[in-house]
Amino acid sequence: MGSVNVRIVLLLVVCLGVGVCRAASILIPMDEKQANHLKAYGIAYKTLKDGMEVEWLLNYRGGSFLIKQNAAVETECRVRGVSFETLSDSRAGSILQQISNPDVNMDAVKLLKAAKIAVYSPVKVSPSEFENTDAVLVALNYAEIPYEVVYDEEILKGELMKYDWLHLHHEDFTGQFGRNMQRMSSEDIRVQEDIARRMGYKKVSHMKLAVAKTIKDFCASGHYLFAMCSGAETFDIALAAEGIDIVDSQYDGDGIDGDAQLKLDFNKTVAFYNFTLDLSGGYRGMSFSDINASSGRFGGYDQSGTFFTLFDFSAKWDVIPAMLTQNHESVIKEFHGQTSSFKKNTVKPSALVMGESVNSHRYIYGEIGIGQFAFYGGHDPEGQRGNWRMPTDLNLHPHSPGYRLILNNVLFPSARKKKRKT
Incomplete structure (x- = not known):
């Protein structure tokens, strides 16, 4: 013993x-x-x-x-x-x-370091019920990750440089107030008009363009931009339409430039090109352009219950997309939104597709200057059609692969940045 x-x-x-x-x-x-x-x-x-x-x-x-x-x-x-x-x-x-x-x-x-996170949202200044269902806000709150909310005034005053990461969701950067009165109340519109006047702009569309250009510069200077739904689509539309009136009189009191489509400058955009604007007036439709693969009278809200697939990247050679696609599932349920997905022939060749369905791209990555961006189609990865006023309870979806893609992006700026090798 x-x-x-x-x-x-x-x-x-x-x-x-x-x-x-x-x-x-x-x-x-x-x-x-x-x-x-x-x-x-x-x-x-x-x-x-x-x-x-x-x-x-x-x-x-x-x-x-x-x-x-x-x-x-x-x-x-x-x-x-x-x-x-x-x-x-x-x-x-x-x-x-x-x-x-x-x-x-x-x-x-x-x-190495927790990124300082900002979310661009009108909840900063108005009721904005639609924005309360923003999937990124829902994800950050559930994961208990701190963030700050900014809106037009903070951006135009140069406050973006305090942050490492910026999210855009449903925003309409064209100045057409979402092209859907169910989405934005008269109070929401009034607040935006007040900010435009206070900041010296004659039209909300002029102010939104200035905001979009500031965000683009923020990204190009080495920061990270993540956008979903109509935020991704209208961001590029506003940039392409600089100096062109694409806003109907119902929104700003004067008419659309008859040659607006021909005058678009796709060299100014970040991810999309060769798209066709929806210049129909009134609140009849919810589409901004054919960037949205489900564009039409009901925008992307008629998206059916199909699936999209994440691409498999080399973790050692294509480190960035490998980080952004980490998941326990590679086939993910599609979800609707005002911009549900991106029409394939409108996505620039310079953008890397990370997830797609048969008919559209759902998830893309790109670089601007020394910065990076990712655009993700759709409104809420676990949302139900017709229930957009109710935020998703993630206690019911703690394993959501669609939400995991959002949170991959939140962690991304904390990594040592490596350019793609292939």
Whole structure:
């Protein structure tokens, strides 16, 4: 018995000495073993905000997170209902060695600093019930990731440079108030008109163009832009239509330039080109252009229950799109929106398609100057047609792959930025 006890003592000494038996890392799995995929992003963000590093293990168990062992992180996981595993040094080292193998499509990317996040939304200044269902606001709130809301006045005063990441959702940058009175109340319109007057613009469309150009410069200077739904479509329409009246008299008191379509300058846009404007007047339709693959009388709100597929990128060579497409599912339910998806022949060749359905592109990435952007079609990844006034309760969808794509974008600026190699 004595010799057995000696062997046990020696084993314990070895374990404590080299760390083989000591839990030295926390793994937050992002595969089917994860109890709450969306809140896991909030853990990663908080860890960064608290001054610690996170390693994002691309294509390892759904894009898992690896963090140095820390009691506060473990407690936070338990409080938020996020699954985690404790690993010894040798186990963590073995995983990283597996990932580094050139023959496997995996990579480890260090996340170094929590990005300062801004959301561009009229909830800053008016009731804007439609904006309360903004999927990014819903995702950030659920994941407990802090952000600040900005709108036209803050942007025109030069406050964007305080942030690393900016989100645009349903906004209409053409100055046509969404082309849908169900979306925007008379009070919402009045507030925008008041801001335009206060900032010295004769028309809301002139102010929105100035805002769009400022956002484009913000992105080109090395920041990150994420846009969904009509925010992505109308952003480029406004840029292409600089100096051209594309707004009907119902919105601004005078008529549309008869040659507006011919005068569009697609060199000024970020992601889209060769699109045709919908210049029909009134509130009859919800379409802005044929960028929206579901354009027509009802815009994208007649989108059927089909699916789109994420592309598979090389984690070691195409690191950026690999980060932005991390998921536990690669086939995702389509969802509607005023701009549900992007017509394929309107997407510039310079944009990288990361997800598409049979008839349209759903998720694209691009670079402007030294900055980057991603555009994602649709209003709410878990939304139901006809229920846009009610924000989605993510307690019912903690594993939503559609929402995971949004949160991938939130973490992206925290990584060491690497240009695509292919």
